[in-house]
Amino acid sequence: MRDEPACSGPEPAQLSDAEWTVMDAVWKRGEVTVRDVLTDVQGETDWAYSTVKTLLQRLVEKGAVSREKRGNTSVFRPAVEQKAARGAALRALVRRAFDGTLGTLVHHLVADERLSRREREDLERILRDEGLDP
Amino acid sequence: MRDEPACSGPEPAQLSDAEWTVMDAVWKRGEVTVRDVLTDVQGETDWAYSTVKTLLQRLVEKGAVSREKRGNTSVFRPAVEQKAARGAALRALVRRAFDGTLGTLVHHLVADERLSRREREDLERILRDEGLDP
DNA sequence: CATTTTCTGCTACATTTGTGGCAGATGCGC
DNA sequence: GCGCATCTGCCACAAATGTAGCAGAAAATG
Numbered sequence: 001m002r003d004e005p006a007c008s009g010p011e012p013a014q015l016s017d018a019e020w021t022v023m024d025a026v027w028k029r030g031e032v033t034v035r036d037v038l039t040d041v042q043g044e045t046d047w048a049y050s051t052v053k054t055l056l057q058r059l060v061e062k063g064a065v066s067r068e069k070r071g072n073t074s075v076f077r078p079a080v081e082q083k084a085a086r087g088a089a090l091r092a093l094v095r096r097a098f099d100g101t102l103g104t105l106v107h108h109l110v111a112d113e114r115l116s117r118r119e120r121e122d123l124e125r126i127l128r129d130e131g132l133d134p
Numbered sequence: 135m136r137d138e139p140a141c142s143g144p145e146p147a148q149l150s151d152a153e154w155t156v157m158d159a160v161w162k163r164g165e166v167t168v169r170d171v172l173t174d175v176q177g178e179t180d181w182a183y184s185t186v187k188t189l190l191q192r193l194v195e196k197g198a199v200s201r202e203k204r205g206n207t208s209v210f211r212p213a214v215e216q217k218a219a220r221g222a223a224l225r226a227l228v229r230r231a232f233d234g235t236l237g238t239l240v241h242h243l244v245a246d247e248r249l250s251r252r253e254r255e256d257l258e259r260i261l262r263d264e265g266l267d268p
Numbered sequence: 269c270a271t272t273t274t275c276t277g278c279t280a281c282a283t284t285t286g287t288g289g290c291a292g293a294t295g296c297g298c
Numbered sequence: 299g300c301g302c303a304t305c306t307g308c309c310a311c312a313a314a315t316g317t318a319g320c321a322g323a324a325a326a327t328g
Contacts, residue, residue, distance in 0.1 A: 016285055020230045034305080050288045053306080058285085072294045072305055086242050089231045096154045097223045102243075103256055108220050109236075122237055150315055168275080184318045187276080192315085206275055206324045 011088040012080040013062040021045065022055045026065055027082045033073055145222040146214040147196040155179065156189045160199055161216045167207055 015023060025040040026032050032040075038052045056076055059065045064085070065076045098104040110120060149157060159174040160166050166174075172186045190210055193199045198219070199210045232238040244254060 015231075017230050018286060047286095048288050049305090050290095051286075054287075055285095057307090069306095074306075083242070083246070086231050087246055089227060090239070090242070093223060093227050096151050097149075097220050105224070106243075106256070108217070108224070109240075112217070112221055122240075152316060181316095182318055183274090184320095185316075188317075189315095191277095203276095208276075 011091070012064060012084050014088065014092060015059075015062070015064065015085060018051075018055055019059055019062075019064070022052065022059060023064060023078070023082070023085065026059075026076060026078050031075055031077050033075060145225070146198060146218050148222065148226060149193075149196070149198065149219060152185075152189055153193055153196075153198070156186065156193060157198065157212070157216070157219065160193075160210060160212050165209055165211050167209055 021041055021044065022037055025037040028040070029036060034049060034053045034056060037056065038047065038049055041047060041052070056065065056067075056074075060067050060076070064078070064080050066079045068075045068077070094100060094102055094105055098108065155175055155178065156171055159171045162174070163170060168183060168187045168190060171190065172181065172183055175181060175186070190199065190201075190208075194201050194210070198212070198214050200213045202209045202211070228234060228236055228239055232242065
């Protein structure tokens with residue numbers, strides 16, 4: 001009896017850097033207009049209205065968000081869960097840079113000299129606290 | 135007194151998918167020619183000689199490998215350690231997709247339903263043992 | 269040596285990503 | 299209803315990435 005969930009459906013499309021920034025706002029609000037996102041990313045970026053618009057457009061094409069016309073304004077909603085997107089991104093990284101093996105990544109984490117003792121302890125704690133639920 | 139290694143020098147340049155494939159061969163062999171890499175990636179990819187050549191060229195420009203002329207043939211050598219490249223890639227992922235916080239990634243790992251119990255246990259064990267045993 | 273093989277240097281070209289402009293349609297304040 | 303603010307749809311353009319061809323130089327081969 002296997003306890004792995006095995007492979008579910010197709011991976012959500014990979015998101016680019018800029019697209020992640022937009023998705024953060026989309027997930028946070030649940031439902032956004034171009035302007036909402038623009039507002040949220042002010043300070044983080046220096047994007048023009050058009051830039052956000054284009055990015056949302058591309059996210060629609062990638063199937064990451066859905067668009068619904070409300071009056072003359074588009075309202076966007078997440079079409080993939082953040083968790084799914086994160087999983088896909090993580091698996092893509094593991095595939096390209098860590099032998100396709102999660103274990104290699106974890107090993108790197110704990111062996112990486114840039115990981116502070118404190119962070120390492122945090123990881124252990126998180127694992128113990130969160131990993132126990134059957 | 136801080137125990138963090140804090141921020142060392144500048145991150146190695148980000149590598150693209152294709153570039154990671156090439157770098158795998160470069161790290162494995164320690165010293166390669168275009169043809170060596172081409173040989174190694176046969177089966178994995180269907181690249182032309184020129185493709186590998188271009189990729190190595192770009193890796194030189196990115197400072198990821200060094201080139202040395204031996205006769206009329208170029209010999210390439212890693213200029214960044216695999217560990218450093220992995221670290222940079224991992225940090226980039228955390229930055230874009232996991233709130234910039236390693237803890238968020240680890241939390242995702244243990245909470246992700248796609249992570250099998252066995253992998254979860256491995257993770258815990260590796261953390262406890264500091265990754266000392268294979 | 270004359271050929272054949274193999275390299276290199278340069279160029280090319282499609283796609284994706286980052287960034288944004290312009291013009292026409294639509295909605296809001298007065 | 300009119301004008302001003304907004305939105306949208308479509309296009310643009312540079313940099314990065316994926317993928318490779320061509321021509322000339324260098325080396326190997328008979």
